[in-house]
Amino acid sequence: MGSFTSDTESLVRQLQAVVDHPEQFRSHGPELTRLARRAALILESPFEKMQRLAHSGTPLVCVRISQDRGILKALLDDAKDGRSSTATADLASRAKLDQAVLETILEYLATQGFIDRISAVEYRPTKTTPLLLSPIFSHGVTHFHDSCQPALLALNSFLTQPGKAHTAFELGQNSPEGFYQWMETHPVQQNAFHQFMKLQFASLPTWLDVVDFQRDFAQGLEPNTPLFVDVGGGNGQQCASLLEKYPQLGGRIVLQDLKSIVATAITDDRVERMEHDFFTEQPVKHARAYYFRQIFHNHDKEACLRILGAHVSAMGPDSVLLIDDKVIPDEDTLRSEYTTALGVHMLAMFNALERRESQWQALLAEAGLRIKAIERFTQFGDSIIVVEKSTSGSVCS
Template identity: 25%
Template sequence: MVLHPPAVASGFLDQTEPDGGEYKHTKFSLAYILDKPAPGHLFLAMYDEWFKHMHNFDDYLVSKGKYEEPQDPLYNPYTAYWKQEGTPVWSIMMQNPERFQTFQTGMAGIDVAIPVTGHFDFSTLKNDSPDTDNATIELVDIGGGEGTVLNKILEAHPGLSPKNCMLQERPEVIQLAKSKKTLPDGVQLVEHDFMTEQPVKGAKAYFMRMILHDYADAVGIQILNRLAEAMKPYSRVLICEMVLAPRVGEADFASAVLDQAVMTMGGKERTEAGFQKMFDAAGLELVKTWRAPGVPGGCVEARLKGQT
């Protein structure tokens, strides 16, 4: 490592002897190791896919001639950095499969702030009728990556039937999910673009974790519109993301950092009122924000208007 003395002086590294010796890890440096599950994967993903593209944010704003939040998923600091404006962020990311895999692994590190379970009771989605081929889909995980999140939900709620659950993702990610076999047998793996018509009608719940925060309100409303069109009176939309406090304080630092991170691709974190504004525009209404103790993330539940 370059700059060993500053690393020791800051407490990031230590030395083996009182008068010097070899350099050794501390609990802080160990967090950056990539050969085992650790926050290092998250730090690397956040730098490579978010903060790197914001280094010259002031120059970006000057070049655009307007000083406002990026709001276009095709024209933002991320796409400008890679000189591929007009191309979706995820298409750019997939051009480097190794970096994309690092991003997928790193996102698991956000579970501490935005837990997968411990808020909404997914067991309430279980079908009352016998498990048949014509049973209602219990849970659709939209944009759920390689299936890590859906797998955690199924492990925590064994009453849900894998064959009545579905993972929807981009074609290349579905292939990744199939090759890694993250999910139990029976779970339906479906290629789908959530900006288009939702093919599954009348599911018990449409679940999105850390999806809407990648987009500005106008695009988020389009995504929710596709879900509202497919919903039945009993259907729910479940949005698992950071839920900002109306007034952000020191305790909301993690939420504020993630808000700045997703701004690089034209996204934002939202307050409960911010979610309600989007729901209202899509013909939905907020039912409840489910919380796990001591974390900034939550699960925001919505239903069709007039069905609560």
């Protein structure tokens, strides 16, 4: 018992050291985070567990309000001007909120470490406050709060009454349109989504780290050989990254997406912009590579087969599909919370899913295709699947 007590005291001291000096523990960050989270979940009482579940949506809502009302910006501006704190009366008039309402939100934000409570009527920013105003957080919070949260909240009703709408998203948004059509008339949410898509993976490896595109796909090109078609390519980030990595690349590089998206793409003149609905026959024939990033996880099996079918007929003898999506190992025992949550998210938004390796094998085989290789490039299952037309019907990975 004596040694248990001293071990516990030592653990408490070490945890306090992590809280006081996080920079000293960064090199063990992932392992410490995983264990500390598990320990917290195991140690919390049933009451605490219930409260955590009940209030799981609250941080997103309060951060959205504080971004939208300029609350965080005002706190940061005042700190930059040398003020040690901001009075809630002043903040309430700048945020155009009733003071009591504002204070309720501030109290909660302070418990999350997002801001610092000096007293009931005075607040200041923390080191986390600027992060919440960075582009990835402001676009991400807008996207998940405005577009996704209503869909998640409608998922149970959707599963109970599946005939009422095509997706929980339609039910939650009370709209007859799917997510991409809905965004056409919601420009704030559309911009937030596309910016977030660009930014969220910026710190992670990409498919270009595991595929030697020039060697494998760009040999013996004529100037007009269709080389790379980015299908549903969004703002063109992957075309731009490809050309950044291989500036001398010959052949045609084509960005395809819905009209309003290709119109605002970030790509230069070397990339052809083409309005194209990927459910209809692919107009660029015999391209070396048709690339799909995060397309199939938005669709159920039937829709995926329609998209694949629209491309199989366009493939020539040298064509491949490059599918950039998650491939969840069938026997993965250490699934990340993020990857599994994304699966639920796809269910709510699109009635779709993140696929396990065996599900990819079956889907592609049904479309008359075979997997030539799967290259994983992140710890979250992000992978590039190299797919070719099936000749023998055999499937390998």
